[in-house]
Amino acid sequence: MEIEMKYWRKLTAEQRRDRVQKALKDNVDFSKDANLGYPASRLDDQVFTTESTFLKEMPVLSSYIANPNHIGCHTFGTSEFAFRGTQDIEREVLSMIAVDLFKIEEGQFDGYISPGGTEANIQAVWIFRNEFMTKYRAKVDEIVVLASEDTHYSIPKAANLLMLDWERVPVDPESRALTEEEVRKSVKSALGCGKKYFIVIANMGTTMFGSVDDPEVFTGVLKDYSLPFRLHVDGAYGGFVYPFGDFENRINFSNSDVMSITIDAHKMLQAPYGTGIFVCRKGLIAQVMTTEAKYVEGMDLTLCGSRSGANAVAVWVILTTYGPHKWFEKISVIKMRTQWLCQQLDKMGLSYFREPEMNIVTIRAEAIPDAIAKKYNLVPKTHDQSNEWYKIVLMDHVEIEHLKDFLQDLQRSRREIGAGL
Incomplete structure (x- = not known):
């Protein structure tokens, strides 16, 4: 594997500590400032003490105590000014992942640190459903999710929540691989049920087998039929494993059909649970803007709304600890x-x-x-x-x-x- 990185660097413990402390100083300080309008504060100091001197040497724990709220998406439009310091760290870590690891052009992505891979997968399906409805005036019952039988349960969950059908493609029982024949059968079955628009999920490491789908088995068939589709890669398990090998990996944004990717930091990266990552190509995430969230600076483009900025700091610290x-x-x-x-x-x-x-x-x-x-x-x-x-x-x-x-x-x-x- 060639390792040429623009953003992902190994830093010393002192560099990591100083960077996070600067970010926290740029955030609102609920212990000192008069902030009257936010329904938020630091963690309760009757339970979570701030007196311990070792906290200064523990950037992730310091971030959890400070309790930054990263509501919204900080790669798109404006964001809440009160948490601008740790939002910068989130943008930095997203660049490490989207640009360096998954090969998108600089500045050509949006994304956020989600509460887990399940939400990130639902976010992708939500975006593409809305895009089909907006761009093609598609009806909900004309849109289908196409994914293998080994796909994570978050995909049928997404289909259920978003009122979509899921076309379940059988895999070879020994190799766990998708075949063109089975994908073609599933596409024909969906077309027979009146489906016209396809949200495709390709796995980069299924939960049970670690199997990896070849996205081109999906996209080749869909292109044969000249069907509109969007391709999402679920790398929740394999995102921090599969790309690190001595082979040419095209399951990333260098493949122009790949529109979005999910990765979990709370698996191989060993971040605290509730730390997923969602990245997509620029211009897509606006499909899920909640304009009714007018009291939120920049409004909201995520499923969860409020989320912990400390999780973004945790991912940043882990990646810069290793390089x-x-x-x-x-x-x-x-x-x-x-x-x-x-x-x-x-x-x-x-x-x-x-x-x-x-x-x-x-x-x-x-x-x-x-x-x-x-x-x-x-x-x-x-x-x-x-x-x-x-x-x-x-x-x-x-x-x-x-x-x-x-x-x-x-x-x-x-x-x-x-x-x-």
């Missing part, structure tokens, strides 16, 4: 551990699925005794008797020693079953 090279190194180590696990499973003759550039290994359920699944907290595909798969996620805390213990227990169990014990 792109150290992050590449960290992900490479995790991928090597994943490959080691796969080699051991191969030696045992067990059936599993692994996307080559991802860190999830999904094993056939019949190979995993219930006791072992429970001991190691393996996650099933379904929580009932029909479950076919268990997954192992190679997160930062999962080391070779943990995997060795799991494999030894698995081998012992297989021997006991073979001996009829």
Whole structure:
């Protein structure tokens, strides 16, 4: 992977601390200033003390105590003046992600740090639904969401909330890959139901398998039929893993069909839960402007409205702690551990699925005794008797020693079953 970055840099602890402290000073200070109009304040100091001297050395915790509200979208129009300091940090971190990681041109994106990937995915579907309704005078029942059967549940949730139908495309049961044949069948089925406009979801790391969709399997078929479509990439899981590999990655904004991307910072990036990221091409997010939010400077373009500015600071601090090279190194180590696990499973003759550039290994359920699944907290595909798969996620805390213990227990169990014990 070539690592040429314009915004993403590794900073020293002192540089990070000073940058965040400057941002907080540029924000309103509820402990000193007379701010009479905001339904907001710092965190309650009867519960969250501000006296501890170590807080000055902890930029993320300092931000949580200060409690900045990042309501609105700070890449579009104007924003609440009271939180301008940490809004600048949010813009900086969005540039690291949109420009450096996902290859969009400078200044050609909008986005925000969302409360999670589910909201970010809903935000994308909401934008494209409204765009079709505005641009083509489309009726709601003429718009369809097209996504694979392995797609995250936030997509049918989005379809349900926005009164849209979801066309569920089957994948190959072994490779988990989309095929042109199945996409074509699904498109024809949708057309037969009166659908004319397609919101396409391509996965960059599905939740259960870590599988990655080829967006061109979708877009090639839709272009064959000359159908209007918008393409969203759900990289909530894989966004901080898949791009870091020695291969040419085109699942980003260098592909002109990609309109928006979701990434979660509270997965691989280990940010606090409730930290997602949404980025889209410039000019799209205006489709969801809530003009009724007139008391909000710049009004609102997000699903959630009020959101924590401290989460944006957390993402900024994590990325600048590592820098792109150290992050590449960290992900490479995790991928090597994943490959080691796969080699051991191969030696045992067990059936599993692994996307080559991802860190999830999904094993056939019949190979995993219930006791072992429970001991190691393996996650099933379904929580009932029909479950076919268990997954192992190679997160930062999962080391070779943990995997060795799991494999030894698995081998012992297989021997006991073979001996009829």
